[in-house]
Amino acid sequence: MAEQRKFLILKGGRSSEREVSLKTAAHVEAAFDRMGLDYKSVELDGFSEWLSLPLKGVDYVFNAMHGGPGEDGTLQALLDGLNIRYNGAGREASAICMSKVLTRLVASASGIRVPEGVWTPCGEPANFSRLQATLGASFVVKPDAQGCSIGVSAVNNKEDFDAALSVLNRFNGRVLFEELVSGDEITVGLLDGEILPCLLISHAHSLFSYDAKFNSPETTGYSIAKMPPEVLARVEKDVWRMCSILDIRDYARFDFIIKDGVPFLLEVNTLPGLNSHSVFVKASGLAGMDYDSVIGKIINA
Structure with missing residues (x-):
């Protein structure tokens, strides 16, 4: 029975989706209270804290850690190694x-x-005219590994393009330029x-x-x-x-x-x-x- 299990809710983190994580966790905690489930909730910051999680006796981790290591397979791999169940996809699909x-x-x-697309490493120069020739007069610029549409911009001209790239300078990883369907x-x-x-x-x-x-x-x-x-x-x-x-x-x-x-x-x-x-x-x-x-x-x- 679910009522006999020990749950741990994880929230927070340092990703760009921290505030979304806290909102999800607040709703999940309220639901757990209404259902009378036995749980603790931990708000995390840096990844080093993850290595000392209070997992002893925990049967199930409810992962509300949107973005970053909480969603990219890192936390999932840790919990898989400890044989602790959790919500969401496994480590491979998450990554x-x-x-x-x-x-x-x-x-x-x-x-x-899928829409036509081109990608480059963040910070690498991208040629606006060549992208237009490939993707059309208007296209979309996306950071590769951010959720909640964070950093996503529609580009219609060179000014839009430069503004979109300046926003993406704060992210690591790839930039995806995608056909606007x-x-x-x-x-x-x-x-x-x-x-x-x-x-x-x-x-x-x-x-x-x-x-x-x-x-x-x-x-x-x-x-x-x-x-x-x-x-x-x-x-x-x-x-x-x-x-x-x-x-x-x-x-x-x-x-x-x-x-x-x-x-x-x-x-x-x-x-x-x-x-x-x-x-x-x-x-x-x-x-x-x-x-x-x-x-x-x-x-x-």
């Missing part, structure tokens, strides 16, 4: 999906459509082996950016996506294909653009946010589940 570039390569090698933005959640209702996202921004997600929720709308049966079947096929390849089982979120009836996979989130603004939570609600039921499904998956 791959934290990288938008690696996710693209896995998806395209598996017959899943116009169409319906949908997100597809997976929970305990079932696909949640596909959500159509509408917003008053050129991109579904961090600002659109967290700072302007009143301008963002979510509704069940109405797609022709053949398009929905293709989306679900792509989701199941990625889940099979990456061994994703308990929960995850898949973001697509639907252009002219063709789904383009944008990214896979192996540790979706679980706060009140999170699209995963909204999709679960449209499936008729309250928040505590979602958390229960995750920890019992």
Whole structure:
């Protein structure tokens, strides 16, 4: 029984998603309180603290550490080595999906459509005119390994391009330059082996950016996506294909653009946010589940 287990909730960290992590953890803690579960909660800072976690007697770690080592396979590998269960994908899938570039390569090698893209190391010079020739007059600039659309910019001219690169100077790793695919933005959640209702996202921004997600929720709308049966079947096929390849089982979120009836996979989130603004939570609600039921499904998956 879940009530007999000892839980540890991990939150915080130093990634760019620290504040999102704390919001997720606050909601999870409240759910654990309502369900009467036995848990402790630890807010972490530097990685050295992870090596002295109070794991003795812990049966299950609820990982609310969005971004950085909490989401990129590092924490997952530590817990795997200690044979402690946790939420979210395993170490391999976490490492791959934290990288938008690696996710693209896995998806395209598996017959899943992705936008045209080019990537370079952060700080390496990039030629705006050559990128336009490859990707089109307008394209998207993304840091490779940041979640919540942090650092994502739409580029329409050289001024936009220079501004986008200046933002990315604070990140390490690769920069992804991606074709701007116009169409319906949908997100597809997976929970305990079932696909949640596909959500159509509408917003008053050129991109579904961090600002659109967290700072302007009143301008963002979510509704069940109405797609022709053949398009929905293709989306679900792509989701199941990625889940099979990456061994994703308990929960995850898949973001697509639907252009002219063709789904383009944008990214896979192996540790979706679980706060009140999170699209995963909204999709679960449209499936008729309250928040505590979602958390229960995750920890019992």
